Amino acid sequence: MKKIFSIILSVFMILGLASCGSEDKQDSQKGFEPRLDKSTACKISIVGTYSNFEALEAEFDRFNQYYPNVELSYTKIDDYNSSIATVLSGNSAPNIFFSFSWMTGNSAYDSVFAKMEDLADSSLGLDLDCIRQGLLNRDSQGRVLTVPIFSTSYGMLINNDLFEKEGLKVPGTLQELYDVCAAFKEKGYASPLMGYSTDSSGCLMNTIAYPLFAANLAEHPETVTLANKCDPAAGEYMRPALETLSQLISKGCINLEECNKIGDNYTEVILRFFEGDVPMMICTGDTVSGTGKRESQSEAFTAHPFNYTFAPVPTTEKGGYFLDSPSVQFSVNNSCKDLDMTNEFMRFLISKAELNQMASVKRLITPSNDLSFDKVYAPIGGVSSDLTISPTALGIEDTLAVQIRLASYKVGTGAMTIDEAVAKYGTLK
């Protein structure tokens, strides 16, 4: 009889534990409180430039836990920059679409901006405070038409194990960077600093120079307008950045011959870094986003995995500048179907937890004000506020970014002297 009671009690215990487990699951879903009828059935489409957007598709599944009948889809739009205006006007206009900082001020996108909903509208209930305010672009009316989903920055991937192996300390200042590079060179490393260098787009030169230039402009904000307008007078503000770049190359920290072997600024940069013999790989946060998925694709890394992080390049004696830029931003089509559910999805998505979750999957820098969750980006979280520069807040426009990119590439490759580059600011092509 005791055995029978034991069996019955065990069954009840198991059921009890199972119910406790389900309770825990319920608890884990707390934080987002649905406002609409959970049985609502509709379709929400999101369009953008990414071929793959697994991080967002994972959010679809999470959102479906609250609204199981809402069908969400992501579609890549061909020739996005040219097509988005047409797409927004078409029969299959999306509910949410990618928007970029460079669109701001470009009249070609006026119709696009006209379609954007004001996400700062308090009735929508979006938690914009969870986003680093430097990333939020408010227009003259105080509206927020674009919300950063990811942010990016300029810096370098650091092979921490290699530093440890060689008995060296990760540099925190420019001098330390020189010293470390010298030490690595002595140890036979051809190019302690590497990066993509065969094209101006995404080249290592810009990755080094742009933050320095932006920092200089930040110290002279009155020149930002000139720089945006490609006024040659603003060229002089590029000089310190270009000089630092030249010195890094001239001191042998960067061996361009080695760098030129890297075929593209994304996959090959990552795979080269995973070879394990590059102490520091200069790249943007966008490139870092590809590291997670490619760890398994790299035979070298699979064979000899190592610890790596991403940090600003220490280009000053105070350290490196963390250029905190929006990467992908979402805008809501204010005339789309099922706008209520679209805003509900945005309300769900714009939270520290979901943004961090997406950034974690995508391995991009989260736009939320909590950078500590991802160990790769952890060093960025330690950058002091005086070294953090927000191009959005500063008002930097795409034209300015293009000029420093071209100037740094040309100076870095020796195609142009620093003086020439400074003089030709605004006309560089």
Added chain:
Amino acid sequence: MKRPGIILINVLIMVAIIAFVSVYIVSNDGRTKQRQTEHFENTTVTMERITENYLEGEQHICDVWAHYINSREMTMDEAAAFIRISHVLPDASAHLIWLDSRKGVSTRPHLGTDSDFAVSYAKMDFMSDTSWISEIGKSTNISRAYTNPMNGEQSLAFCNKIKLYDPDDRTAKEAVLLRVLPVSELEQKWIIPRERFENAELTLIDSEGNYIIKSKSFKNSNFLEFYKSYNSSNPSTIDSLHDDMTSGTGSFTIYNSKEEKMLLAYTPVLETSGWILLGLIPESDMNVNTENWLLIGVISAGLLLLFVIDLLFIRSFNKKLRIAAAEADSANKAKTDFLSAMSHDIRTPMNAIIGLTSIAQKNIGDDEATRESLRKIGLAGNHLLTLINDILDISKVESGKLNLSPVTFSIVETVENLVNLSQPMVKEKNIDFNFRVGHMEKEYLYADQLRLNQIYINILSNAVKYTEPGGSVSVDMYEEESPVPGCVRLTYRVSDTGIGMTEEFMERMFQPFSRQTDSRVNSIQGTGLGLAITRKMVDLMNGTIDCKSEDGKGTTFTVVIDIPVSDKSRDDIRLDPADILVVDDDEVLLRTAEDTLGSLGVSTDTAGSGAEAIDKILGRRQEGRNYDLVIIDWKMPEMNGVETVRRIRSDIDEKIPILLISAYDVSEIEDEAKKAGANGFVSKPLFRSTLYDKINQLLGKEVSSAETEDDHSDLDGIHILVAEDNDINWEIIHATLAMYGMTSDRAENGRICVDMMKNAAKGKYTLIFMDVQMPEMNGLDATRAIRRMEDPWASSIPIIAMTADAFSENVTECLNAGMNGHIAKPFDVKLVIKEIRKIKERRS
């Protein structure tokens, strides 16, 4: 087998049944799932046919246009104009682009404009290399899904290379004709049978896994990427997967982004460049017989319930077995105790009999000592007989075989018998005994007389036994109206001033072998069965027995039984008118006697003492009216009955008939009373019939002295046939009869008895004493044979059973066989003589 073993076997059987059902269901589900899977694959193939037909149809239109354009040497604008005329579908458009610049015109204007027909495919990767576009009519040249630059819709393009001519110099240039259709057009063609595959999805991918049409469960931009993201894989498995999917139709299981198991069916889309149609459905949808698991649950619960019930039942059964075993042990112990008690109780009188017999043999010359020994042997023998009778009775009671054998009997005789039986002990213990009969109208009743006697005797003998010398025992019997039709309610109450009973003993006094543990009781012989038998018999007669007792003060037993009244009646008995004086100090008796005598038609006067009686007789004499009869109680204070008789005879009248009332054996006072002048004796209680007989005897005949019971001269010359197989028994009965002046012949068995009767001269035998159990022919058969004889004397000869079969049913059996009476062995000589006299009187 021990309980754990039984439980283990039960559990194993349960597990085996559940396992069998589970395996069967799983196997059945597996087959069903396989059929479902095949059906889903077939559905996917059907969708592929539809897709293929659609694609080929659209390609064919494009081919026709291309043929026409090529045959007419058209410029781009002319070709566009031609196509605009040919357009039927509202959502369809055509783009004509130069192969070199990948720019051209659209047949429909840019969205939001009326006149902007310019279109550019410069940034469309699939147009950078057009080698995939075959010759017109050779195959289906279809692009991947892309964003239509003219309207922003995801579209497919059916392509053909054509030649267009420069409007100025009419030189031919290579161009591409794209028949552009929204992807939704194709999606609308896919109609999956929803009733069977409600959650099914279709997706179209190209040879590289890129989605052409993507349903909601497919993630990423490429199916292979999607597979890698949510399923464990390595490069070789992906290659293998790709090869399988592009080479044939099939299905496999994958996990989706929600980690749900899905069935993916694939089939190549023919005539295209390695396109594959994918059908996706939750694998759970393939399991159509989920109810079967409910069946398993029900079976499991049922088996568990049965198991628990069985367990409880076995437990309960074991408990009952344990109780039964305990009861059996207890019964066994009771049996042992019983045998031990019986052994003791039987050995005690047997010891007395054997011992006293030895003493008598040694003192054969000493008459006084021998007589005393024989007296004690008789007492011991009687006790032994009582014990055996009780044992037999209780065994019959316990086994439920005790049946009642009702006969018509006289309650008067019953009471007389009761009084007679109790007299010796009453006298011996010098107990004040009173037997009062109240209102008794019905003399003849119909019941089991033997058992009724047993009840009354048991209670009365207990009262006498447990009353100290000098105490009193009173019996009250009266008749009441019964609620049972045809019955009278007979109440029998015996009160004594004996030792009484403790409350504790009263609770178990009706249990067999219960005797009160008391030093006063230990010296009293008893079996401890009497009350148990009495109680059972009262119950059998649907009566009640009630007891009130106080330890040390006395006990009162009351038995109330509803007894049917017999048809036989002596209600017509009436005496000649007479004047009778009844003398007794007992008011109750006086009233009873007055009533009874009044009902007999005589006038009654009463006197409460001897002196009052003398005064009344004197008073009458002075008035010149003598009493016809005086009835005087023997036991009276101051002047007892004998003294009163003596005074009447000496002082008043020597002739007046006087009856002396006694509740005791008259033998003690017989001589003295006769000397004093009593004419007869009448026993208490004073029944109507008894009084009638006695008064008639005295007043109807000449007054004579009372008969002596020692006069057996009336029995002289009686010749009796005794059928008895046992030599000793024969010797005893033969000698006993001889003691009373009777002679007897022996028949050794029933057959001889019958033969002797056949051969006997008429009137040779006065009666037959017939043993029952005899060899060759038993007494019952012999009786029947005799009753069947032709000779009227032989066939009607009185036959009295004389047998050790002493139960009432044996008596009934004997009477039914034709016998006239029953005497149980060992026989009471008085009963034998009484029975003989009855027969003699009847015969005369």
